[in-house]
Amino acid sequence: MKEWAVKRRGALLLAAIAALRPDRALSAPIPAKPFLMAEVAPGLHVRQGVHEEATLENQDGIANIGFVVGRDAVAVLDPGGSRADGERLRASIRERTNLPIRYVVMTHLHPDHVFGAVAFADDGPVFVGHARMAAMLVQRGEFYRNALADALGIEEAGDYAKPDLLVSDTAAIDLGGRRLQLRAHPTAHTDNDLSILDEETGTLWLGDLLFVDRVPALDGSILGWLRETKALRDAPATRAVPGHGPAIVPWPGAAAAQERYLGGLVRDIRAIISHGGDIETAAATAGQEERASWALFDAYNGRNVTGAFKELEWE
Numbered sequence: 001m002k003e004w005a006v007k008r009r010g011a012l013l014l015a016a017i018a019a020l021r022p023d024r025a026l027s028a029p030i031p032a033k034p035f036l037m038a039e040v041a042p043g044l045h046v047r048q049g050v051h052e053e054a055t056l057e058n059q060d061g062i063a064n065i066g067f068v069v070g071r072d073a074v075a076v077l078d079p080g081g082s083r084a085d086g087e088r089l090r091a092s093i094r095e096r097t098n099l100p101i102r103y104v105v106m107t108h109l110h111p112d113h114v115f116g117a118v119a120f121a122d123d124g125p126v127f128v129g130h131a132r133m134a135a136m137l138v139q140r141g142e143f144y145r146n147a148l149a150d151a152l153g154i155e156e157a158g159d160y161a162k163p164d165l166l167v168s169d170t171a172a173i174d175l176g177g178r179r180l181q182l183r184a185h186p187t188a189h190t191d192n193d194l195s196i197l198d199e200e201t202g203t204l205w206l207g208d209l210l211f212v213d214r215v216p217a218l219d220g221s222i223l224g225w226l227r228e229t230k231a232l233r234d235a236p237a238t239r240a241v242p243g244h245g246p247a248i249v250p251w252p253g254a255a256a257a258q259e260r261y262l263g264g265l266v267r268d269i270r271a272i273i274s275h276g277g278d279i280e281t282a283a284a285t286a287g288q289e290e291r292a293s294w295a296l297f298d299a300y301n302g303r304n305v306t307g308a309f310k311e312l313e314w315e
Helices: 083-096 117-123 133-152 222-232 253-274 279-285 288-293 297-312
Strands: 038-041 044-047 065-069 074-077 101-105 126-130 165-167 170-174 179-184 194-198 203-211 239-244
Touching (some): 038 239, 044 083, 065 083, 101 170, 126 194, 165 170, 203 222, 203 253, 253 288
Parallel strands (some): 074 101, 203 239
Antiparallel strands (some): 170 179, 179 194
């Protein structure tokens, strides 16, 4: 395990924000309202996301986000899905502690996990991400920001942050008597997934390496995701925080449904390929026995199958 010497290499990349509306120009900003959060382990707090797509009403608060409090400092674990989501998370931290917010860890570059970063800019934290996140920001950052702005509006969308600390293997951050172990994973849910182990409580923060109740969303490698899920079963943890689902679940037992779903897609798609079936047939039929088991199944299963088919047809 390496302790990373941190050198600041980036600043928050702020969106071009529209001019203040006249009704706001003469009034002070309304303070953000703290979330109701679950303290799932001592000092580890989680806001559970809703099983919805991003809307103006939910402010892209659809992922599980939270923070860890150490003796000397706080680490944010995924800063939220929009400016308002991040501001409410920050207000929730300040409701509980005045310790400095020293780290903001982003488990991967999907909007619902990172676009609240703008709310923490004035705290001057070290933004932490997978080593491949920097390249993904170049490829998709503006696309994601523009898409979120279409759903929420430019002021509400927030922005991503360029990571200062890039993790290519393992790293550790110390909050004062409380260490968080960071691990960069090979391509799985995405090509830039981090997991976080809170050593003190034996809790894994898995981001979207783990979905519970909401159907998994594939943006990387289905075989890689299955391999990484299996490898994570050996982590020294008894509970986990999924990217979507309950605030806390038993580990590794909670991985079983996701492994069943992903493994079933692999089985179905391989059978279709072996019989000469095409990608359209696969998208319409693979995984259908899982429909009743997952929220948002119809919104994501077809694209999961399409991505997996492209991977598996070249085996």
